Amino acid sequence: MSGEGKVVCVTGASGYIASWIVKLLLQRRYTVHATVRSLDDPKKTEHLRALDGAKERLSLFEANLTEEGSFESAVSGCDCVFHTASPVLLSVSEPQAQLLEPAVKGTLNVLKSAAKVPSLKRVVLTSSMAAVMFPAKPLEFGDVMDETWFSDPETCEQKKLWYALSKTLAEDAAVKFCKEKGLELVAINPGYVIGPILQPTLNLTSEGIMGMIESGKEVFPDGIYRLVDVRDVANAHILAFENPQANGRYCLVGEVIRSSEIMKILNKNYPVLGHSEKYKDGIGGEPVPYTVSRAKAESLGVEFTPLEVSIKDTVESLKEKNFLSF
Numbered sequence: 001m002s003g004e005g006k007v008v009c010v011t012g013a014s015g016y017i018a019s020w021i022v023k024l025l026l027q028r029r030y031t032v033h034a035t036v037r038s039l040d041d042p043k044k045t046e047h048l049r050a051l052d053g054a055k056e057r058l059s060l061f062e063a064n065l066t067e068e069g070s071f072e073s074a075v076s077g078c079d080c081v082f083h084t085a086s087p088v089l090l091s092v093s094e095p096q097a098q099l100l101e102p103a104v105k106g107t108l109n110v111l112k113s114a115a116k117v118p119s120l121k122r123v124v125l126t127s128s129m130a131a132v133m134f135p136a137k138p139l140e141f142g143d144v145m146d147e148t149w150f151s152d153p154e155t156c157e158q159k160k161l162w163y164a165l166s167k168t169l170a171e172d173a174a175v176k177f178c179k180e181k182g183l184e185l186v187a188i189n190p191g192y193v194i195g196p197i198l199q200p201t202l203n204l205t206s207e208g209i210m211g212m213i214e215s216g217k218e219v220f221p222d223g224i225y226r227l228v229d230v231r232d233v234a235n236a237h238i239l240a241f242e243n244p245q246a247n248g249r250y251c252l253v254g255e256v257i258r259s260s261e262i263m264k265i266l267n268k269n270y271p272v273l274g275h276s277e278k279y280k281d282g283i284g285g286e287p288v289p290y291t292v293s294r295a296k297a298e299s300l301g302v303e304f305t306p307l308e309v310s311i312k313d314t315v316e317s318l319k320e321k322n323f324l325s326f
Contacts (some may be wrong), residue, residue: 003030008241009078011035011063011071011110012085014044016203017126017193020234021082026053028238033074035063035085047198065106071113080241081114083107084126086170088163088204095162103166104173111174115181122184124240127171129191129226129292130164132251139290146293147189147249171249184247186240190233191226191253191292192219195310196317209314210323212259213266213273223259224288228252229305229313236302246300253292254304265311272326 003025010025012018013034025032036044039062048054061074065085075081085106092098107125114120133139134151156165171187178185193205202210208219219225233252240246266273294304318324 003028005031006080007031007033007078009033009035009071009075009081011074011081011083013048013060014199015084016197016199016206017190017230017233017237018082018084019047019198020230021084021237022048022058023051023198024231024234024238026051026057029053029057031057031059033059033061033078035061035071035074037064038062043200047200051198065102065109068109069113071110072116075110075113075117075120078114078117078120080122080124081110081120082124082126082237082241083110083174084237085110086126086166092162095160095165099162099166100169103170107170107174108177111177111181111183115177115183120183122186122241123174123178124237125171125174125185125187126237127187127189127249128164128167129189129251129253130161131167131171131187132189132249133226134159134161134164134168141289143290144293145251145290147251147296186246187249188233188236188240189249189251190236191228191251191256193230193233194227194314195230195305196313197230197321200321202323206314206318206323210318212262213270213315213318213324216263218259220259224256225259225262226253226256226292227262227307227310228254229310232302232305236297236300239301243300250297250300250302251292251294252297252302253294254310255307256288256291257307258286258288262311265308266315269308269312270315270326 008030010018010021013022014036063070086103087099131151132149134155136152136155151164151168194209211217
């Protein structure tokens with residue numbers, strides 16, 4: 001579908017997922033209003049300005065999540081807002097100030113501005129599997145998570161899962177606000193996002209994968225990864241706007257996999273890394289304790305990138321950007 005003549009806004013546009021959303025929107029001939037925290041920071045803007053079609057159809061706006069009304073000019077005249085801006089921090093000393101407030105207040109801030117724009121009917125929110133996978137009742141072996149699963153705020157708080165709590169509360173606040181104001185809201189809930197990076201800085205998930213590639217360091221204590229390709233995530237956001245039937249939330253996980261399986265793929269493609277010794281004996285092969293349903297995402301038109309392709313493209317991208325050298 002062509003976005004010719006349509007104007008959309010992407011918040012937090014310099015981020016990992018958002019940069020890809022901007023790239024794909026420009027490819028589809030949309031006019032894009034992109035918000036960044038600072039227009040004076042070339043790390044936030046240069047890679048966006050360099051995208052195909054940016055000269056003709058990309059405008060950058062400065063906006064801050066915690067500043068009331070700072071998104072007004074960016075959303076003005078838009079048909080849709082892709083709200084991706086939210087802090088991604090896994091260890092915080094002050095969860096309220098560092099994560100919860102910017103996530104929840106920031107979301108409401110953007111939505112309040114969106115609600116004032118007559119042409120704007122739909123909001124696509126970047127949520128997270130973190131808002132899905134921590135229900136009050138413990139996981140059982142063989143569970144299939146889907147869009148009907150919700151993380152329980154009390155459970156998140158007890159376990160000090162502050163990032164999960166921030167995503168859960170922000171999604172919940174967005175649902176209530178949009179219902180009240182008659183805006184259509186579609187939430188995209190990606191797992192652990194991998195794939196090539198467009199921005200010049202290392203984002204959290206790429207950093208985690210890099211640690212794993214370089215030294216076999218685990219990101220998750222249980223060694224279980226819910227992986228999804230960044231290009232699939234960006235594409236899902238756009239499909240959520242383009243498809244009038246899109247509704248509610250969409251879990252986006254290509255595969256739930258153990259780190260030993262990721263290592264096997266790395267080892268096959270990059271034997272020079274020498275991970276084979278570490279993962280040779282008796283590791284791997286155990287089934288994962290749960291899976292995530294792809295049915296709703298596939299009904300939206302998402303075609304998941306094969307895991308091996310995503311992993312290879314991640315490594316090649318990190319090498320190209322000089323984050324990895326081997």
